[in-house]
Amino acid sequence: MARSGLRLRIRENHVILENGILGVTISRPDGLVTAIKYNGIDNLLETTNEESNRGYWDLVWSSPGSPGTTGTFQVIRGTNMEIIVANEEQIELSFSAKWDTYLQGKLAPLNIDKRFVMLRGSSGFYTYAIYERLEGWPGFNLDETRVVFKLNKNKFHYMAMADNRQRPMPSSEDRLPGRGEQLAYPEAVVLVDPVEPKFKGEVDDKYQYSCEDEDLKVHGWICFNPAVGFWQISPSNEFRTGGPLKQELTSHVGPTTLAMFISAHYGGNDLVLKFEEGEPWKKVFGPVFMYLNSAKEGEDPLSLWQDAKQQVLKEVKSWPYSFPASDDFPKSVQRGSVSGRLLVKDRYISDDYIVGNGGYIGLAPPGDIGSWQxxxxxxQFWTRADEDGLFAINNIRMGEYNLYAWIPGFIGDYRNDAVISISPGCNIETGDIVYEPPRHGPTLWEIGIPDRCAKEFYIPEPKPNYINKLYVNHPDRFRQYGLWERYGELYPSDDLVYTVGESNYATDWFFSHVTRKREDKTYESSTWQIKFKLNIVKATETYKLRVALASANRADLQIRINNREQNPVLFTTGLIGGDNAIARHGIHGLYWLFNVNIEGSMLVEGDINTIYLTQANATSPFQGIMYDYIRLEGP
Incomplete structure (x- = not known):
């Protein structure tokens, strides 16, 4: 191994992997990363932290039937270390722990095998893990699992996760009582006396740096002296949950960087893994790549971000990796592919088929329509259709799947009823996939764009004392803290009224239908109105109201027509949702579509009709919904 620079040194309580570029120290047999040596820096990780709080896998679990999305936090510690590969090209180490009945109630009932891989000539290292449950084991909930790295706080002060989402960051000390003042929830703090005066008055909230999984390929931190970057690269989303629109945390004050695999963020309890008594399961998470880079003296340290993006392209091209030694990670030749063309048939838009340009097409385990989210x-394996509607999904693991799709510009979800079986080397041609979105009759009017988010609606400026400077004059201004409070300021007594043909949803439709705070600090529901005129009404026919929601959080949407006190109501969703996207600046959570029949006899011809939308559940500021799109269809 010396000729290639690869070297494995085994100590009593640690092992050290080196390849001439970097060195990684891992505790033995726990499998916790305690030190990363690179570019003259002895340790990129935070040395004032305990060794168990630097670089680690963790999870959150709870008893079966537990409500909510929280539970017992567990740093994953191995009890056995094994050298899997050690040659001139690769070192791969396993740190595993097996579950047994005597651990019931103490540790999550999982066998976990954490792997760390270092390759010759590679400026970084990989980690992945195999989680397994055996038949007969007790049920439990798996709320969250991830990989965490806590970097040296004296060196890493600049965070980057996108071309337009990067900035110098406050320190963890700035969030402490006295320096920071907690806002409506613990994650959000306004900095009143930060160590660096330039951050004074800003809001720090880790949820402001969330990202959709489809865009979450790289994020990390830059040290300016010396110029060093630490990046977490995820070349694939196949092992993440909830599909391409699932949002996850990235990096945040600490300095901390995360690789999230399972979480209830922006989905709530629906995204908690719930295992029945005796249910077997196995899944591989990763590999993800921890990439290190450096700039020469005189070069712009921010060039490290551009280099990291280039490294992403190399990692994606190399996926699925050929090097993982576990048989549970299938190589390229063991995988299959699916291709075809996505079309839309909506006779009220065109007599011809419409190409599904930009449509999302994916394979996920068999389930109901929309169950992928x-x-x-x-x-799950997802792609986007090209301008001709053509798509190809490659490198699919063996197994049985449904083919799912949805197309921006059209409501609803597609699912191919036939189960697709993927075998090694298969190339399945689906031919033309035709999605017929829900349609009752011609569009009489519509509000918004059917794109599963509320971004096109009116997003107010934040209060001056709730600013994150990154999002000033930024396309993602919805990520500013406290925007839900602005509704009560804009509508202190009367609620929003939208007049079809006169109002503009970009300026007149508030992005989130929330509660209003009373003077006595309690909350009240709000009722929005949509006013419209119909010159002709067919009294014996049925009209259809389509209401697509981009988010719902402990909400009860009630719909009435032409009578604000209508009882029983025309329609109610009942209590729905728990995605918390309002508080977490997400602009969307889970997608909902409701189809409401309106009898023509309930409508008025030639005069103003009014639809009343009431979000009736009102005990907190975060109960509410975000609309995606509303449409009234004629008979």
Whole structure:
């Protein structure tokens, strides 16, 4: 191994992996990363932290039937270390722990095998893990699992996760009582006396740096002296839960960087893995790549971000990796592919087929229509259709799947009823996939764009004392803290009224239908109105109201027509949702579509009709919904 620079040194309580570029120290047999040596820096990790709080896998679990999305936090510690590969090209180490009945109630009932891989000539290292449950084991909930790295706080002060989402960051000390003042929830703090005066008055909230999984390929931190970057690269989403629109945390004050695999963020309890008594399961998470880079003296340290993006392209091209030694991670030749063309048939838009340009097409475990967005236990494989509607999904693991799709610009979800079986080397041609979105009759009017988010609606400026400077004059201004409070300021007594043909949803439709705070600090529901005129009404026919929601959080949407006191109501969703996207600046959570029949006899011809939308559940500021799109269809 010396000729290639690869070297494995085994100490009593640690092992050290080196390849001439970097060195990684891992505790033995726990499998906790305690030190990363690179570019003259002895340890990129935070040395004032305990060794168990630097670089680690963890999870949150709870008893079966537990409500909510929280539970017992567990740093995953191995009890056995094994050298899997050690040659001139690769070192791969296993740190595993097996579960037994005597651990019931103490540790999550899982066998976990954590792997760390270092390759010759590679400026970084990989980690992945195999989680397994055996038949007969007790049921439990798996709320969250991830990989965490806590970097040296004296060196890493600049965070980057996108071209337009990067900035110098406050320190963890700035969030402490006296320096920071907690806002409506613990994660959000306004900095009143930060160590660095330039951050004074800003809000720090880790949820402001969330990202959709489809865009979450790289994020990390830059040290300016010397110029060093630490990046977490995820070349694939196959092992993440909830599909391409699932949102996850990235990096945040600490300095901390995360690789999230399972979480209830922006989905709530629907995204908690729930295992029945005796249910077997196995899944591979990762590999993810911890990439290190450096700039020469005189070069712009921010060039490290551009280099990290280039490294992402190399990692994606190399996926699925050929090097993982576990048989549970299938190589490229063991995988299959699916291709075809996505079309849309909507006779009220065109007599011809419409190409599904930009449509999302994916394979996920068999389930109901739209079930992919809450699917957690299996693997998912997604792509986007090109301008001709053509798509190809490659490198699919063996197994059985449904083909799912949805197309921006159209409501609803597609699912191919036939189960697709993937075998090694298969190339399945689906031919033309035709999605017929829900349609009752011609569009009489519509509000918004059917794109599963509320971004096109009116998003107010934040209060001056709730600013994150990154999002000033930024396309993602919805990530500013406290925007839900602005509704009560804009509508202190009367609620929103939208007049079809006169109002503009970009300026007149508030992005979130929330509660209003009373003077006595309690909350009241709000009722929005949509006013419209119909020159002709067919009294014996049925009209259809389509209401697509981009988010719902402990909400009860009640719909009435032409009578604000209508009882019983025309329609109610009942209590729905728990995605908490309002508080977490997410602009969307889980997607909901409701189809409401309106009898023509309930409508008025030639005069103003009014639809009343009441969000009736009102005990907190975060109960509410975000609309995606509303449409009234004629008979």
């Amino acid at each position: 809450t699917e957690c236990k299996g693997y």
